[in-house]
Amino acid sequence: MIRKGLICISILAAFAISTRTSAQGFLKWEADSVPLFRGFAVGFDLAGAAQQMLGDYGQLEGSLRLNLHNQYFPIVELGIGKANHEMDQVTGITYRTKAPYFRIGADVNLMKKKHTGNRIFAGLRYGFTSYKIDMDRQPFPDPVWLWDVSFGVKDEPCSQHWAELLLGIDAKVAGPLHLGWSVRYRRRLAHNDGVTEKTWYVPGYGIQGSTVLGYTFNMLIDI
Amino acid sequence: MKGCNNKVSVRVCQLLVLSFVVCQLLFNLGACSSINCPVQTTVLTKYEIRNAAGLDTLNDTLYVWTQRMDENDTLLNRVTGSSSFTLPISYSHPEDTLVFLLADTAGLWTLDTLWLKKDDIPHFESVDCAAHFFHRITDVRCTHRGIDSVVIANPKVDYDQERTHLYIYFGGIRH
Numbered sequence: 001m002i003r004k005g006l007i008c009i010s011i012l013a014a015f016a017i018s019t020r021t022s023a024q025g026f027l028k029w030e031a032d033s034v035p036l037f038r039g040f041a042v043g044f045d046l047a048g049a050a051q052q053m054l055g056d057y058g059q060l061e062g063s064l065r066l067n068l069h070n071q072y073f074p075i076v077e078l079g080i081g082k083a084n085h086e087m088d089q090v091t092g093i094t095y096r097t098k099a100p101y102f103r104i105g106a107d108v109n110l111m112k113k114k115h116t117g118n119r120i121f122a123g124l125r126y127g128f129t130s131y132k133i134d135m136d137r138q139p140f141p142d143p144v145w146l147w148d149v150s151f152g153v154k155d156e157p158c159s160q161h162w163a164e165l166l167l168g169i170d171a172k173v174a175g176p177l178h179l180g181w182s183v184r185y186r187r188r189l190a191h192n193d194g195v196t197e198k199t200w201y202v203p204g205y206g207i208q209g210s211t212v213l214g215y216t217f218n219m220l221i222d223i
Numbered sequence: 224m225k226g227c228n229n230k231v232s233v234r235v236c237q238l239l240v241l242s243f244v245v246c247q248l249l250f251n252l253g254a255c256s257s258i259n260c261p262v263q264t265t266v267l268t269k270y271e272i273r274n275a276a277g278l279d280t281l282n283d284t285l286y287v288w289t290q291r292m293d294e295n296d297t298l299l300n301r302v303t304g305s306s307s308f309t310l311p312i313s314y315s316h317p318e319d320t321l322v323f324l325l326a327d328t329a330g331l332w333t334l335d336t337l338w339l340k341k342d343d344i345p346h347f348e349s350v351d352c353a354a355h356f357f358h359r360i361t362d363v364r365c366t367h368r369g370i371d372s373v374v375i376a377n378p379k380v381d382y383d384q385e386r387t388h389l390y391i392y393f394g395g396i397r398h
Contacts, residue, residue: 088350095350135347137354142314146292149314151345151354196347197357208349 034115038067040223041178047217048079057083057201059101065220070114073107073121081129081203092137099131101204103164117172123182125164129203132157135196156194160202163187164214176222184214260352263382267309268339268360271376271387274394280306281393286324307387312380314356315343325369325393333369338362346381357381360388369393 045061052058061079068074078100085095105125111118136152168182188210193199199208206212272279287299287310298321302308313319319339326332340362346355358380363373371392380388 085350091350091353093347093350093354135345140354144291144298144311145289145313145316149356151356153345196345198347198349200347200350 034069036069038070041065041067041220042223043218043220045079045216045218047181047215052082056085059204063218071109073109075105075107077103077125079204081201083201085200092140094136095200096134097131097201097203099129099203101127101129103127103204105164119170121168121170123166123168125166127162127164127204128160129205130157130159131203133194133199153194153196156196158192158194158199160191160205161189162205163189170218170220178220178222179218180220181215181217184216186212186214260348261382263384264353264355265384266312266355266357266380266382267384268312268380268388269307269309269386270389270391271307273390273392278306280304283325283327288322289320312339312341312358317341323370335366335368335370337365337370337373363389
């Protein structure tokens with residue numbers, strides 16, 4: 001997992017350096033007559049929805065993005081994460097959670113020509129979720145005393161703060177419709193995992209761990 | 224020109240959808256291959272034998288029993304010459320009852336009962352890892368024939384095999 005994170009950071013750094021040289025500074029404001037406020041875009045993450053449909057966990061997530069000069073994109077992402085892993089075939093453990101989460105941050109357009117409608121961007125996010133987990137297992141024998149034991153927690157309160165570093169693309173497909181994806185390196189900042197000391201799926205973050213890689217596939221509409 | 228733009232848009236769309244499918248496959252395969260369960264998952268209580276000066280060695284022979292479902296009640300058999308020993312702890316009993324027999328070389332023996340009260344905490348690693356319990360020892364008491372006293376050193380019982388949980392002082396009244 002650490003190796004994945006390092007690869008992601010290396011790619012981002014290499015990309016930032018190459019862009020700096022080619023675009024003569026991607027943070028530099030492009031001098032032109034385009035106004036500062038360029039409107040909003042609302043988006044929906046198709047990857048999280050597909051994950052939820054195809055697997056045991058996923059999230060339904062929408063976003064509201066502000067466009068400043070086609071260069072800076074402050075963004076709020078809101079979603080509901082859900083996991084329903086019923087009776088694992090090997091361990092017999094059932095894990096359920098469903099909770100809202102949010103992320104707030106901004107993207108920067110790294111393209112030299114910023115007004116084409118197609119963008120390559122890097123961004124940062126801060127995310128938070130407060131969630132409750134239900135976890136149980138069918139009674140199983142104590143390995144020494146041999147009588148049956150129940151295992152589980154119900155409505156155990158947990159929470160997590162995290163940060164994300166992302167790299168993505170966004171292409172204008174037709175009219176106000178954009179499609180794009182982002183790869184995200186997520187790092188846990190603080191967490192409360194309740195009495196069990198660990199959880200599994202964390203809404204908006206993914207499978208628990210101090211760092212994880214995630215991705216989104218966004219459909220955005222300019223408004 | 225407009226037709227050309229439409230073609231480009233369709234290509235871009237196809238490329239994005241393809242990259243989405245590739246991402247799904249890569250991440251889902253990655254998720255399947257990364258199960259990180261701990262290798263060491265034994266939860267035991269460690270008793271350290273002590274006297275007033277500090278660490279002591281057991282000169283007599285120690286046996287420990289408890290009541291189990293299969294009536295195979297031995298937990299510890301003929302331990303001697305050791306400064307510490309480990310015993311299992313029940314997953315979900317509020318209180319474990321352990322019987323200690325201490326026999327010396329002259330054939331004298333003492334029998335004590337030790338009651339270990341604890342909170343049982345379900346410990347979870349992942350849905351892919353087996354269920355276990357950690358414990359917090361809340362109280363320990365015993366009879367005082369061969370055992371002088373038992374003191375809680377560290378109440379938290381988990382995968383850590385090095386941590387000493389209880390100090391046991393032998394040297395009580397013999398029958």
